[in-house]
Amino acid sequence: MLELKGITKKFDGKTILDQVDLTVNDGQILTIVGPSGAGKTTLLRCISGLEMVDGGQFLLDGQAFDPATNRDNDAVIGVVFQDFQLFPNLTVLQNVVLAPTMVLKKSAADAEKEARALLERLNLGGKADLYPYELSGGQKQRVAIVRALAMHPKLLCYDEPTSALDPDLRREVEEIILKLKREGMTQIVVTHDIPFAESIADQMLRVEPKE
Amino acid sequence: MHYVSQILPSLISGTGMTLSIFFWTLIISVPLGILVGLGMITRFKPLTWVINIYVWLMRGTPLLLQLIFVFYGLPIAGIVFNRYDAALFAFILNYTAYFAEIFRGGLQAIPVGQYESARVLRLTNWQTLRKIVIPQVVKIVLPSIGNEVINLVKDSSLVYVIGLGDLLRAGNVAMARDVTLVPMLLVGVIYLLLTAVCTLVLKRLEKHYSYWR
Incomplete structure (x- = not known):
């Protein structure tokens, strides 16, 4: 369970997030919606530790933690970026096994076995040896999801997962996302696509731009 | 033909000096260039300041002047190099500056998202640099590095001012002695061969890195 208490974020004195409180229960999907500039992505970046907060507290399973400095490998927060950010110099398989081998210190064989199983689960079975430039947008996104899952995250965050895709891929x-939910993954999805958000959400958070 | 075979040994020995300057400068300047290039993009301002002044000096004055300064100027301050070391020192200082600028550009071409995506995967800075950033930078900078490599082959002829016996000097000596342009033609052909080999090797390298885009 992830809890945010009074999370505040400012850029150059301008308050972007003002005292945000929220709770995401295990295995649930929280969607964060709102117009552009409202701070949706900023909130996600704070949760995933890419931005330092100016105030407030994060609790993961009741324990206080700071996503920006936390290095505990049992409390990984996975991120699927809007533009995926796969590593172009590595194959699909190498993208997925890089962190498990270098960070979790798994053996190459174990990491590969697990990666192949995950790829298979997201219909990427035959793509392991391709480079990112050889994949379609939807495939890239699924690789990004697999790469995040391979780190056994407590929580998986998506930044605008539908924006870089064709409408039929939505x-x-x-x-x-619903399949991962059935498997027990806790997920946070930032999107401006309200119908999409409504169809997956257990809980919706609307953020409004500050004056 | 007889004349050619007569002067060829001295030209070949001159080529040895040219190649020696070339290889040592390359071997030392490229890694140094990566380090200095990294220094240019750190957030530690005093360091970037010092590096920028260094790069400005090296790129802003002729290499010929730098050679003269190192060999004839530094001894006034009590720093004495022999001819060969003076040449290498000047070349390494000069080429490191150019390489650093190229690597800085390459490093800045890597999207911030790549670092962020490495960070959320918990990779350390060093792992990110080694596995993700450097391989991408190498591919980006290869054509520009290639340009400098070709330049270096020809720039090495500047060592004649401090009396080193390189290829150009060997040709010059023969030309002055025998009053004929033939040695210089040969020198030109040898430089063309050297740069042709460099071009081929660089093409190969670029091809090697073309497995991804």
Whole structure:
């Protein structure tokens, strides 16, 4: 369970997030919606530790933690970026096993076995040896999801998962997110796509731009 | 033909000096260039300041002047190099500055998202640099590095001012002695061969890195 208490974030004195409180229960999906500039992505970046907060507290399973400095490998927060940010110089398989081998210190064989199983689960079975440039947008996104899952995250965050995809691929993302939910993954999805958010959410957070 | 075979040994020995300057400068300047290039993008301002002044000096004055300064100027301050070391020192200082600028550009071409994506995967800075950033930078900078490599082959002829016996000097000596342009033609052909080999090797390297885009 992730709890945010009074999270505040400012950029150059301008308050972007003002005292945000929220709770995400295990295995649930929280969607964060709102117009652009409202701070949706900023909130996600704070949760995933890419931005330092100016105030407030994070609790993971009741324990206080700071995502920006936390290095505990049992409390990883996975991120699927809007533009995926796969590593172009590595194959799909190498993208997935890089962190498990270097950070979790798994053996190459174990990491590969697990990666192949995950790829298989997201219909990427035949793509392991391709480079990112050889994949479609939807495939890249699924690789990004697999890469995040391989670190056994407590929580998986998505930044605008539908924005870089063709409209007909929206359903596919939806299905993946719901499938991961059935497997018990806790997920946070930032999106401006309200119908999409409504169809997957257990809980919706609306953020409004500050004056 | 007889004349050619007569002067060829001295030209070849001159080529040895040229190649020696070339290889040592390359072997030392490229890694140094990566380090200095990294220094240019750190957030530690005093360091970037010092590096920027260094790069400005090295790129802002002729290499010929730098050679003269190292060999004839530094001894006034009590720093004495022999001819060969003076040449290497000047070349390494000069080329490191150019390489650093190239690597800085390459490093800055890597999107911030790549670092962020490495960070959320818990990779350390060093792992990120080694596995993700450097391989991408190498691919980006290869054509520009290639340009400098070709330049270096020809720039090495500047060592004649401090009396080192390189290829150009060997040709010059023969030309002055025998009053004929033939040695210089040969020198030109040898430089062309050297740069042709460099070009081929660089093409190969670029091809090697073309497995991804």
